[in-house]
Amino acid sequence: MSVAKQLMAGRILEEQLFPYPGLLPKDREVLGAMVDAIDQFLGPMRQDFKRWDREASQPAEFIQGLRDLGLFGLIIPEEFGGLGLSNAAYARVLSQSSTHDSSVSLTVGAHSSIGMKGLLLFGTPAQKARYLPKLASGDMIAAFCLTESGAGSDAASIRTTASLNADGSWRLNGEKIWITNGGIADLYTVFARTASTAGKITAFVVEAKWPGVSHGPHEDKMGIRASSTTTVSFTDVRVPAENVLDAEGKGFKVAMAILNNGRTGLGGGAVGGMKALIGLATAQAQARKQFDQPIAGFGLVREKIAQMTVDCFAAESVVWMVAHYIDSGHEDYSVEAAISKVFASEALQRAAYEALQIAAGNGFMRDLPYEQITRDCRILTIFEGTNEVLRLYIALSGLKDLGKSLGELKIAVDDIFNHPIKGFGVLTDYAEKRLTYATGVGRDKILTPLPPELKGAAAVYERYTLELAKAAGYLLRRYGKSIADRQHDLKRVTDIAIDLFVGLCVLSRAAALRSAPADAGAQAVAIARTFAQQAKRRMANNVRRIARNEDEEMNRLAGFILDQGSYPWDIVS
Numbered sequence: 001m002s003v004a005k006q007l008m009a010g011r012i013l014e015e016q017l018f019p020y021p022g023l024l025p026k027d028r029e030v031l032g033a034m035v036d037a038i039d040q041f042l043g044p045m046r047q048d049f050k051r052w053d054r055e056a057s058q059p060a061e062f063i064q065g066l067r068d069l070g071l072f073g074l075i076i077p078e079e080f081g082g083l084g085l086s087n088a089a090y091a092r093v094l095s096q097s098s099t100h101d102s103s104v105s106l107t108v109g110a111h112s113s114i115g116m117k118g119l120l121l122f123g124t125p126a127q128k129a130r131y132l133p134k135l136a137s138g139d140m141i142a143a144f145c146l147t148e149s150g151a152g153s154d155a156a157s158i159r160t161t162a163s164l165n166a167d168g169s170w171r172l173n174g175e176k177i178w179i180t181n182g183g184i185a186d187l188y189t190v191f192a193r194t195a196s197t198a199g200k201i202t203a204f205v206v207e208a209k210w211p212g213v214s215h216g217p218h219e220d221k222m223g224i225r226a227s228s229t230t231t232v233s234f235t236d237v238r239v240p241a242e243n244v245l246d247a248e249g250k251g252f253k254v255a256m257a258i259l260n261n262g263r264t265g266l267g268g269g270a271v272g273g274m275k276a277l278i279g280l281a282t283a284q285a286q287a288r289k290q291f292d293q294p295i296a297g298f299g300l301v302r303e304k305i306a307q308m309t310v311d312c313f314a315a316e317s318v319v320w321m322v323a324h325y326i327d328s329g330h331e332d333y334s335v336e337a338a339i340s341k342v343f344a345s346e347a348l349q350r351a352a353y354e355a356l357q358i359a360a361g362n363g364f365m366r367d368l369p370y371e372q373i374t375r376d377c378r379i380l381t382i383f384e385g386t387n388e389v390l391r392l393y394i395a396l397s398g399l400k401d402l403g404k405s406l407g408e409l410k411i412a413v414d415d416i417f418n419h420p421i422k423g424f425g426v427l428t429d430y431a432e433k434r435l436t437y438a439t440g441v442g443r444d445k446i447l448t449p450l451p452p453e454l455k456g457a458a459a460v461y462e463r464y465t466l467e468l469a470k471a472a473g474y475l476l477r478r479y480g481k482s483i484a485d486r487q488h489d490l491k492r493v494t495d496i497a498i499d500l501f502v503g504l505c506v507l508s509r510a511a512a513l514r515s516a517p518a519d520a521g522a523q524a525v526a527i528a529r530t531f532a533q534q535a536k537r538r539m540a541n542n543v544r545r546i547a548r549n550e551d552e553e554m555n556r557l558a559g560f561i562l563d564q565g566s567y568p569w570d571i572v573s
């Protein structure tokens with residue numbers, strides 16, 4: 001069962017959260033060597049990365065270096081020549097490469113996380129045997145082709161077509177945009193609308209060398225400039241029948257499964273970026289003196305360093321919990337994966353902002369890496385699902401499941417919500433008890449033995465799991481199906497779910513680390529307590545704002561400005 005969705009039903013699936021999972025011994029062994037090799041190769045290249053950012057290129061010799069390191073075969077099983085790393089170890093590798101340069105992680109990540117993931121998840125034995133060895137060695141680099149000019153978040157509206165030829169092969173026509181690795185890939189996972197099954201989407205494996213396949217020039221981007229991003233066009237490309245992935249008409253499912261499975265790569269990269277920023281900010285705060293002392297002595301600078309650390313620990317805790325779910329064969333992890341992407345990407349952007357602020361004027365100068373990191377990490381809230389769309393997905397997935405289970409309990413619960421005191425947040429004790437009785441909501445306590453100093457944090461999550469379930473139940477009853485249009489409320493539900501799920505991952509990890517040597521254990525416990533207090537304030541605010549908010553005013557204001565087309569006030573008129 002999905003831990004995050006169950007939170008919306010008022011249940012903490014403790015056995016899926018505690019104890020915090022460790023790395024497999026085999027992964028640990030490979031990772032030790034791999035992390036060192038990455039540092040040795042990428043560490044001395046800081047000036048090159050800076051130059052390639054300006055020039056917007058990644059030289060072929062450098063990509064050969066990535067091949068030689070084995071970075072294209074990370075998650076491909078050993079039988080096909082790869083390293084066979086788990087999702088957790090793969091995310092850790094991307095975390096390491098991201099401490100050096102985001103474009104590198106993107107080249108590797110787009111290949112593994114999304115480019116050839118379809119073959120791993122859905123490939124037939126013949127497809128795997130044909131392509132995976134070359135993908136593992138990096139002789140073939142992969143890319144994922146979904147987005148089109150008219151189909152971004154609304155991926156189901158793609159217009160690329162695949163029509164069936166008389167011999168059973170397919171003819172592919174269309175253009176994809178903003179494809180990572182577009183200019184260097186040898187193999188594309190392409191999504192197209194197939195005419196023969198009422199316009200359903202189908203996934204195809206397409207070789208770049210086939211007639212009719214071409215790509216546009218390298219896009220001039222704000223960040224991750226060295227990473228190849230191009231259009232990829234298909235003009236009457238003949239695709240053999242055996243290159244359909246999974247089955248005809250199953251392409252949308254394939255695309256979503258790939259994106260869900262790949263999200264920990266992005267999350268791992270975000271954690272690596274944060275670790276690099278914490279290192280930079282620490283050095284800067286200690287070296288820079290103002291008012292006759294290192295700025296590291298000032299409370300407002302220390303607050304930023306501490307907050308970056310709390311956020312990084314939280315992102316790390318949630319990303320590797322989700323990686324563990326994937327590795328241990330959980331099937332329903334898409335909501336948790338979305339939570340980890342949203343949280344980690346936003347935490348990295350906050351860290352980039354604060355680290356640059358600590359470096360201040362120096363940080364604004366292009367000599368130092370802050371401005372590049374700030375530009376590079378901006379993309380993370382945009383691609384692999386925008387954070388807005390993922391937030392809607394998180395809330396709606398949880399509410400859908402809750403709706404089903406409450407539907408079964410309709411009779412038992414209905415009278416509570418038809419009680420004269422209808423407003424959420426003012427349920428009487430009686431109504432709360434009835435809700436608990438009817439749904440089991442609120443009965444869940446964390447039973448894992450926790451040290452006394454973590455019990456307060458656990459109580460926060462227990463209480464707000466109940467609040468989330470009450471909020472979710474209230475919204476479902478009040479708005480029914482039209483809840484899908486109440487985006488402000490859905491965002492609040494999601495943000496509570498994010499705080500709960502991330503907070504529980506932090507709690508679990510801190511409990512596991514509490515005996516770590518040299519104050520690291522005590523500080524991990526302190527982070528868990530701090531995160532719980534901060535989360536409590538955010539959750540309380542979100543709960544309150546479900547009942548009382550200015551959504552209607554804001555909607556009307558947006559309507560007014562959209563009609564005007566510009567800001568209408570000026571102090572001169």
Ligand SMILES: Cc1cc2nc3c(=O)[nH]c(=O)nc-3n(C[C@H](O)[C@H](O)[C@H](O)COP(=O)(O)OP(=O)(O)OC[C@H]3O[C@@H](n4cnc5c(N)ncnc54)[C@H](O)[C@@H]3O)c2cc1C
Nearest residue numbers: 144145146147152153178179180382383384385386388389
């Ligand atoms: C550098 C880069 C690399 C990329 N790499 C790849 C790749 O390798 N393969 C690939 O297929 N694609 C790739 N993409 C495309 C990327 O996945 C899309 O940009 C992303 O899905 C968002 O689509 P869009 O940019 O068209 O935004 P839109 O969908 O047009 O969204 C615009 C805004 O509206 C919001 N919005 C949209 N729908 C809703 C809604 N229902 N409710 C509320 N808000 C909404 C969005 O959150 C966003 O803020 C890449 C993009 C970039 C910039």
